Amino acid sequence: MAGESSRRPRFAVLGAGMAGILAAIKLREAGHRDVVIYEKADRPGGTWRENTYPGLTCDVPSHTYSYVFEPNPEWSQQLAPGPEIQAYLEGIVGKYDLDVLIRYGQEVVRCSRDDGRWQLETRSGLRDQADFVIAATGVLHHPRYPDIEGLESFEGACFHTARWDHGVPLDGRRVGVVGNGSTGVQLVCALAGRASRLFQFQRTAQWIMPARNRAYSEEEKASFRADPELPRRKLASGASGALFERFNNAIVEPDSADMKEMQRIVLENLEQSVTDPVLREKLRPDYMVMCKRLVYSPDYYRAIQHPDAELVTGGIERVEPRGVRTHDGRLIELDVLALATGFRVDQFMRPIRITGRGGVDLEDFWAVRPRAYLSISMPDFPNFFMLNGPNGPVGNLSLIEVAERQWEYIETLIGLVLSGRAREVCVSREAMQAFDQDRIDAAKRTVWATGCSSWYLDAEGIPASWPWTYQRFQEEMRAPRLEAYELVG
């Protein structure tokens, strides 16, 4: 924007979820007045708005799942229920008066670089221009529906867990749950004892990490109010800090002692919690712990052993009007079928049609896999930055903390433009290519590549997440290495 200093820079943020809210607060705090957030829905909250299934809980400690500048002493439990997180985010939007910035019900469908600015268009035809775009559209966003024959023929209620139909009664009904990732496990815990019969259709067994989730006492909350930093300090120094370290190391070193310890914990959990040897074998995975996204649960094994619950491992042949037919010919009759089948994690800000400098199309740039330098910047997409973009740390981490660190880094890049040092900034093609190669090489050595299938793997079977330690991510986020960037103008 050198030479255009008379005009205030305009920022367009895509998405009013946790990351978009963060960006807007930080931009305002830096004195920027021309900020708009485009949000396709009619409320903020992102994934916490869209997921409302029974049992929804954050499996990251509540006190790390909040902005560092907005600690929340009121979290009711060690692991916050989804509605509390949604209320927290809506409270922040209110406190910072962000509603005035958010264009609700406006889904951006096009974003193209033209005349040195980003030209945006929404589904309803609204047009806008921005100097900077911050894509904060989330990772776990687009439901993945299973390709099961006859699904549409089911005569009961059937929906994806991210599209929960609260009009459908569950108590005393026959309920089926397809999937046993974090979502399916939480759902089964919530429905065991409520449904007259509960069937969980498991395709691949999951390791279950025991977790504690007790309620905070009034005394504890009072101490958190008096010293808002206290819970984070406790978490960092206590058992959960140690577990975080171990977890981190085990991902990048599958042969390490930390990995053996993780394996020991989940194995002991299975052996000690499941009494029926037949069920125990059905629940025993045949791959390394953490190869799939680790499922934390205080009560899954108890729930699946409930007298009204049944783990079905025979495989789904098809869905019929009355229920699910398994490969062995059994028809399991159901009133409700919940699809806990995960998300299309390769979408990010798509289906927005994004065209960068010189007409470079995001679809071409991402033809093989979604990629971004340090998860933030892409060549030929100048002044376009992502929060929680591809190849960043995901998994059992607080994505709020990840976004906060990414934001500090993005602020420095924006500063290069605002100070007049450059008109446009994005990673160079060479740096992108070198990063990609290093990342892929490292990803192949992680636990995610040790022989299971999971949403961490891209279409070519390469783990898509950050393949180094979390410490390395923190170091990278301290300041951009400017030699990796192309500064134009």
Ligand code: NAP
């Ligand atoms: P997921 O981990 O991708 O699990 C999908 C499940 O559906 C798997 O068990 C999968 O089986 C099964 N499945 C998919 N297609 C199927 C088919 N055609 N037939 C039978 N089974 C099928 O999805 P998720 O549980 O929704 O979790 C996604 C991510 O969301 C988590 O990993 C986590 O990052 C996040 N999440 C977080 C929390 C939290 O507490 N923070 C809570 C919920 C979700 P296979 O294993 O055989 O593929």
